[in-house]
Amino acid sequence: MTPYLEFNSVGKTFPGVRALNEITFNIKQGEVHGLVGENGAGKSTLLKILSGAHPPTEGYLSINGEQKDFKNTRSAIDSGVAIIYQELYLVPDMSVAENLLLGHMPKKYGFVDHKKMKKIAQDQLDFIMEDIDPAKKIKELSIAQRQMIEIAKALLQDSQIIAFDEPTSSLSDKETKRLFKIIKNLSENGKAIIYVSHRLEEIFEICNRVTVFRDGERVQTFENMKEVTHDILVSRMVGRDITDVYSYRPRPQGKCILSVKEVMGDGLKKPASFEVKQGEILGFFGLVGAGRTELMRLIYGIDQKSGGKVKIDNKPADHSSPRASVENGLMYCPEDRKYDGIIPVRSVDENINISARRHYIKAGIFIDKKKEAENTMKFIKQLDIKTPSKDQLVGNLSGGNQQKVILARWLSEDVKILIMDEPTRGIDVGTKNEIYHLMYNLTEEEKGIICISSDLPEVMGVSDRIIIMREGEIVASLNRSEFSEEKILSLALPVDEEKNRSEINE
Amino acid sequence: MSNTAVKQTNRTVLTLFKDLWEKSGMVVIYIILFIGLSIFVPYFFTLRNMIGLGLSVSMVGMVACTMLFCLASGDFDLSVENIVAFSGVFCAVIINTTGSVVLGVIGGVLGGALFGLINGTIIAKAGINALITTLGMAQIIRGLGFIVSGGSAVGIQKVSFFAIGNGSFLGLPNPIWITIVCFIIFGVLLNNTTYGKNTLAMGGNMEAARLAGIGVNKVKILIFSIQGAMAGFAGVVLASRMTSGQPNTSVGFSLDVISACVLGGVSLSGGIAPIQGAIVGVLIMGTVQNAMNLMNIPTFYQYVVRGAILLIAVLVDKFKETHRSSI
Numbered sequence: 001m002t003p004y005l006e007f008n009s010v011g012k013t014f015p016g017v018r019a020l021n022e023i024t025f026n027i028k029q030g031e032v033h034g035l036v037g038e039n040g041a042g043k044s045t046l047l048k049i050l051s052g053a054h055p056p057t058e059g060y061l062s063i064n065g066e067q068k069d070f071k072n073t074r075s076a077i078d079s080g081v082a083i084i085y086q087e088l089y090l091v092p093d094m095s096v097a098e099n100l101l102l103g104h105m106p107k108k109y110g111f112v113d114h115k116k117m118k119k120i121a122q123d124q125l126d127f128i129m130e131d132i133d134p135a136k137k138i139k140e141l142s143i144a145q146r147q148m149i150e151i152a153k154a155l156l157q158d159s160q161i162i163a164f165d166e167p168t169s170s171l172s173d174k175e176t177k178r179l180f181k182i183i184k185n186l187s188e189n190g191k192a193i194i195y196v197s198h199r200l201e202e203i204f205e206i207c208n209r210v211t212v213f214r215d216g217e218r219v220q221t222f223e224n225m226k227e228v229t230h231d232i233l234v235s236r237m238v239g240r241d242i243t244d245v246y247s248y249r250p251r252p253q254g255k256c257i258l259s260v261k262e263v264m265g266d267g268l269k270k271p272a273s274f275e276v277k278q279g280e281i282l283g284f285f286g287l288v289g290a291g292r293t294e295l296m297r298l299i300y301g302i303d304q305k306s307g308g309k310v311k312i313d314n315k316p317a318d319h320s321s322p323r324a325s326v327e328n329g330l331m332y333c334p335e336d337r338k339y340d341g342i343i344p345v346r347s348v349d350e351n352i353n354i355s356a357r358r359h360y361i362k363a364g365i366f367i368d369k370k371k372e373a374e375n376t377m378k379f380i381k382q383l384d385i386k387t388p389s390k391d392q393l394v395g396n397l398s399g400g401n402q403q404k405v406i407l408a409r410w411l412s413e414d415v416k417i418l419i420m421d422e423p424t425r426g427i428d429v430g431t432k433n434e435i436y437h438l439m440y441n442l443t444e445e446e447k448g449i450i451c452i453s454s455d456l457p458e459v460m461g462v463s464d465r466i467i468i469m470r471e472g473e474i475v476a477s478l479n480r481s482e483f484s485e486e487k488i489l490s491l492a493l494p495v496d497e498e499k500n501r502s503e504i505n506e
Numbered sequence: 507m508s509n510t511a512v513k514q515t516n517r518t519v520l521t522l523f524k525d526l527w528e529k530s531g532m533v534v535i536y537i538i539l540f541i542g543l544s545i546f547v548p549y550f551f552t553l554r555n556m557i558g559l560g561l562s563v564s565m566v567g568m569v570a571c572t573m574l575f576c577l578a579s580g581d582f583d584l585s586v587e588n589i590v591a592f593s594g595v596f597c598a599v600i601i602n603t604t605g606s607v608v609l610g611v612i613g614g615v616l617g618g619a620l621f622g623l624i625n626g627t628i629i630a631k632a633g634i635n636a637l638i639t640t641l642g643m644a645q646i647i648r649g650l651g652f653i654v655s656g657g658s659a660v661g662i663q664k665v666s667f668f669a670i671g672n673g674s675f676l677g678l679p680n681p682i683w684i685t686i687v688c689f690i691i692f693g694v695l696l697n698n699t700t701y702g703k704n705t706l707a708m709g710g711n712m713e714a715a716r717l718a719g720i721g722v723n724k725v726k727i728l729i730f731s732i733q734g735a736m737a738g739f740a741g742v743v744l745a746s747r748m749t750s751g752q753p754n755t756s757v758g759f760s761l762d763v764i765s766a767c768v769l770g771g772v773s774l775s776g777g778i779a780p781i782q783g784a785i786v787g788v789l790i791m792g793t794v795q796n797a798m799n800l801m802n803i804p805t806f807y808q809y810v811v812r813g814a815i816l817l818i819a820v821l822v823d824k825f826k827e828t829h830r831s832s833i
Binding site for chain 2: 321327332409
């Protein structure tokens with residue numbers, strides 16, 4: 001196999017930041033090439049250069065021996081490059097078929113040919129083995145289904161180079177398996193595939209070669225996946241050895257701090273009851289749509305519950321708004337940082353102090369900028385938030401650092417119970433490890449943590465106890481000594497889902 | 507030796523200028539514009555014209571203070587022009603019936619605040635967007651203004667009331683002082699209080715602000731209520747200047763206020779709202795208008811020029827932004 005896509009001494013400098021330095025490597029036709037590295041290692045910048053969004057400062061890339069100088073994303077697409085991003089770019093009020101063919105709808109006498117459009121869409125859905133009616137609106141689909149539509153859309157362009165950027169972050173196991181089948185299929189058809197993921201198991205499962213990035217440099221390309229282990233990859237990525245990313249440590253537990261009794265509302269099928277003790281990390285596992293996030297939204301007061309009682313420290317805490325929850329010491333780090341967590345156009349300083357500033361009011365109404373700045377500097381240091389200054393806009397930080405900003409927001413409050421929804425989604429190994437340590441430290445200060453995660457090794461790695469939800473109800477609670485992957489998965493999978501899964505595996 | 511010192515100062519002046527251009531390019535543009543007009547347009551840079559200029563922007567300036575909050579939170583208010591008209595008329599009617607100036611002023615301001623409260627409540631609680639809500643309310647308020655006045659201007663008999671709009675202090679007319687005070691108060695509110703910071707956070711990301719424990723509905727209602735009260739007060743000042751309440755005044759005023767803010771770099775999608783931007787935006791609009799009048803440019807052409815300035819300003823800003831992110 002000859003190299004198809006080549007990066008030749010590609011470098012990129014942003015104002016004040018050297019994002020990429022002398023990157024030279026290649027991707028071959030028919031291979032799946034993994035890219036791994038921590039946040040800020042340069043993978044995203046590389047993809048942006050490939051997509052035509054940013055021109056490189058130095059060097060160039062060539063496709064099939066021909067030097068390419070992309071002026072914009074259009075010229076990259078025309079050269080056969082498709083990039084499937086983590087974020088979804090779909091129009092919620094338009095149908096699946098319309099979204100798939102947006103920009104190049106088939107026409108007849110100048111009008112949209114609906115029949116043909118539906119046919120193309122149906123073929124494409126069949127190809128990705130997705131059983132969705134093409135006439136359905138995007139907003140009626142689950143997040144995972146939307147992700148599959150995004151993938152189908154990119155594949156429609158018949159590109160020769162396809163890059164996947166964390167495609168599985170919101171997919172269930174079953175859908176991931178299906179995606180891998182599609183990717184294998186594509187590579188067998190001679191496409192050159194780039195696969196970016198933080199989930200190293202996936203890299204081992206699907207990639208033929210893997211390139212490690214660190215601090216804007218290409219550290220190493222492993223030509224043979226048999227020669228590399230999980231630990232080797234991690235140590236190359238981080239630049240030091242992390243033997244156990246979870247570094248679980250047992251901690252003493254105290255009295256019950258949060259009690260939820262028979263809570264019922266939208267997204268739940270049966271009333272839910274559970275307790276969180278001081279010092280406990282309570283994991284919540286379930287598939288997408290199991291009702292974990294919905295249950296937390298009811299407790300936090302984003303959505304209104306139709307029944308049940310919540311108590312904090314044995315006092316009623318039936319919150320009807322997030323504001324009331326925050327005042328009672330119940331905080332929430334949302335699943336979707338970008339849409340529900342950060343205020344991208346405001347500074348790190350303002351994002352951190354958004355809630356806690358009410359404690360340092362002067363003369364009744366004035367905010368205390370000095371105290372706020374002190375608080376911000378304290379957390380930038382304590383959580384090692386990588387930002388040029390406290391006045392940097394949060395939208396310019398990497399995902400891991402944005403998550404740290406949200407954590408700092410709640411750590412500057414008098415938090416009793418912290419709900420963390422997918423705390424490390426899209427975050428690199430090194431930062432993950434830091435966040436887990438923070439969780440342990442917090443619980444050692446007699447706080448309680450609820451950790452919702454779709455990442456099974458993560459829930460098993462950090463939780464003292466796991467509650468498993470399935471189709472809108474709590475089905476089991478397991479203590480750490482009872483954890484096993486098979487047991488948790490079989491509890492979480494609906495009966496028919498399990499059947500589907502075994503069919504796909506065959 | 508002295509040569510290097512000169513070079514040093516030159517460089518610092520240059521970097522200062524560059525910094526200012528990066529942070530608030532409109533301020534730089536305004537300074538250049540102002541100097542240019544002072545040199546080339548006769549009579550422009552005279553005390554009398556400066557006072558006239560200040561007076562002409564005072565109404566837009568006052569309401570721009572509160573519109574800034576609306577825009578900062580990601581909304582806007584199209585009913586302010588009608589509140590101005592209604593409150594002027596309402597104030598005039600109250601003064602004529604009760605003979606009390608104080609009651610008249612309070613009535614005008616509270617009337618405006620009430621409409622703002624209704625605007626805010628509908629937008630926050632029912633989740634109807636601000637465009638439709640304030641457009642609908644605008645019609646209602648204009649109609650109420652005509653009903654209260656009986657369709658024609660209401661002359662005010664109480665002479666002491668005219669001092670608000672026509673009096674002056676230390677040589678500057680009162681409306682200018684009022685505008686300056688408003689900018690100071692609302693500048694402090696925006697940058698130094700939780701109210702201001704919450705407003706900006708809401709405009710930056712409404713859902714994140716709600717989840718962070720901000721009582722977003724309350725803040726929104728407050729923003730619109732204060733906006734209404736301010737427009738009501740502006741209506742009172744206008745009535746005082748015109749010595750009568752006019753039900754058909756200020757058509758197009760709401761969009762003037764919004765364009766002045768946007769001209770100064772306030773984001774229509776919320777979250778970004780520098781107070782100096784609003785001030786400069788108001789000044790640019792007023793100054794250009796003033797200079798065109800001095801140069802006897804016909805009204806028809808003035809419309810074209812004003813529209814062009816708004817578009818060019820926004821384009822320059824956009825260009826600056828994309829240029830910066832692609833370096």
